[in-house]
Amino acid sequence: MSRLAPLEPPYAPDIQEQFDRIMRGAPPLILFRVMAGHARAWEKLRGGSLLDPGPLSLREREIVIDRTCALNGCEYEWGVHVAFFAAAAQLTDEQVRATVVGPADAPCWSSAEQALIAAVDALHRRATLSDGEFAALSAHYDDDQILEVIMLCGVYRTVSYLANGLRLPLEEKAARFPT
Template sequence: MPLKSKQPRIAPLEPPFDAGTEDVLERLGPPIQLFRVWARRPELARGIAGWGGYYFSRRSALSVRQRELVIDRTTALCGADYEWGVHIAAFAGKAGLDAAQIRSLATGRPADACWDAADRAVLTAVDELRATADLSDGSWADLVAAVGEDGALDVLLVCGWYHAISFTVRALRLPLEPGTVRPDSP
């Protein structure tokens, strides 16, 4: 359920930035609107940068593809158009997602023909977590078979983290970044 276009509830910081803000933004990544809102609270932003740095590093047990399946599906299910658009623009190619898979992430189902068994296990876990805040024994076993125990833990944490991100970008009413699209776009 996309949000009607509204002004952001908390304005992102605009340049020129002071040295402290520059430091925080350097840790977070490109100065997209969400990061510029978080930078209003430097202590919060530093903590977020540390946590996010782990999941976007090689230390995660998930591949880029698996991580993006979790993030893209979670943000689509949560109606977080802003975050969906950022991730599709920045990571869909790196994750090897084709047009059919992107459409399925936005509006399809884990059982869609475009997914292999491992991808399906990850997507089923995300859908089940969203619906029940839990995983059945069968879904857990399939997920562990697909990504291992460490990967399964990462799926749980990334899915939960992107629920929080989804709540944030929706409630802040952040408009899409330039060059990004909504999940319901062709």
């Protein structure tokens, strides 16, 4: 049970419109229903541009998000992203598993993806990148993409704090961490 109660339908028309836009017809996630009950927090969450495509490919974006959520022990958000985006991002079962239990240099990743995961790991552990880590990332990604990686890590760390801190129950159709 969530520590804060999620909104229950019927939703206010403006909230329903926001849910429809974000969820594209699917029922709103518990996270969204909790946050939408608190106007300031909901606006800040939506203002974080969580759902826009940005300069990374869907695959790159999902690798960053999945790894960030896994490092934060956030099965809720990791599971939502794996369930909704892993197939479209062409992540194999081995790669999905590796976002949770694999090293950055796991052989299932390309060299660009290894640099991406190493950057996520470094940002999680130290909140910075070494010169070598930045150079490895720069060998594959431009400045806008690097900024996006750093920002995604920060945003999804915050989302992880929200989901974990509020003890959101796992979504029914979401994936579960590998054992």
